[in-house]
Amino acid sequence: MQLSLGLWRSPLESVRDALLCEFGPQRPVARMDPISQLVKSSISGRTPDAVSWGAFLRLRAEFRCWEDLARTPDAQVLEIIGDVACAEDKARHLTHALRLIEQKVGWLSLNHLAGRPVDEARWELQSLPGVGVKVAASVLNFSSLAMRALVVDTHVHRVARRIGLVGSGDTTLAYQALMRLAPGSWTADDLFELHWLMKRGLGQMLCPDQAPSCGACPLKHDCAKLGIGHSAEVLPWRPRGA
Incomplete structure (x- = not known):
């Protein structure tokens, strides 16, 4: 049991890695006050x-x-x-x-x-x-505060549900669920990057509210396994092979 806990990897890491390969880094260039x-x-x-x-x-x-x-x-x-x-x-x-x-x-x-x-x-x-x-x-x-908080907008919330990272519930519940999945080692810049990868890359380009381009999605294998994208029901995330 201790070994399996030590090897556990957050699904957000897999999502980020797949989206990084598709869209590249999304680091902040400048921050406002x-x-x-x-x-x-x-x-x-x-x-x-x-x-x-x-x-x-x-x-x-x-x-x-x-x-x-x-x-x-x-x-x-x-x-x-x-x-x-x-x-x-x-x-x-x-x-x-x-x-x-x-x-x-x-x-x-x-x-x-x-x-x-x-x-x-x-x-x-x-x-x-x-x-x-x-x-x-x-x-x-x-902002220049640069604190560890994930911005969950409409696009991030939608795709998080579609790929099974969160279940039903409002944005507050989605924020809390995703923050629990965020590795403790992730910085504010890492969460900034995840937001823009999920919003602009996945949510706006490949997985809009209507007619998502499932075939081009780097996460399509997880979606297919979970039955997301073809059903309004969202199943809880589980590791590949579980």
């Missing part, structure tokens, strides 16, 4: 990357600093980010969240989270309006 990442991630939900980046760049061009954004009427913010999904709610939540950070910290900064345990920092972020587990993980992992 945590507040900028919060602004970007808060307007990105259910919105194509090109659209959310456009809205974010318009915000940066409009305001001298994020403190100015925090004091801007919601209607004015809405005019700038109007093409993102749920823009009215995001405009209201974003300015409110920024003001709450100022009130709690004393100034507009999230740098204090660097010294916190990951889950404690995540819960602090999730106490802000409009911030769920995906936005919180994005701030922790994508």
Whole structure:
């Protein structure tokens, strides 16, 4: 039993290795400060990357600093980010969240989270309006905080279910399940890389919501074994040969 435990390999390692062979490394080139990442991630939900980046760049061009954004009427913010999904709610939540950070910290900064345990920092972020587990993980992992949190967006959640890494449940349950599978030796950069491999490489290019290209998928053998891709039912992951 001790030998088998010592040889156990997380399925996330196999997924990452297969996707790396197909799509190559996806390491971060530059990281924004945590507040900028919060602004970007808060307007990105259910919105194509090109659209959310456009809205974010318009915000940066409009305001001298994020403190100015925090004091801007919601209607004015809405005019700038109007093409993102749920823009009215995001405009209201974003300015409110920024003001709450100022009130709690004393100034507009999230740098204090660097010294916190990951889950404690995540819960602090999730106490802000409009911030769920995906936005919180994005701030922790994508920003200069560079903390061990996997960003589970719609694409990552979908493909994780299809290949049997997670079962039914919401994004929070999927995040918790995938973080339990993440090897302790993995760094923030490793989790960043896994996110982009699963999102852009697998989720957007090969395994979209409709008509996945199963024949070209580097994980097709696992999917075939588990019956994924042809059924709405997702079976729990099990090692090859089990």
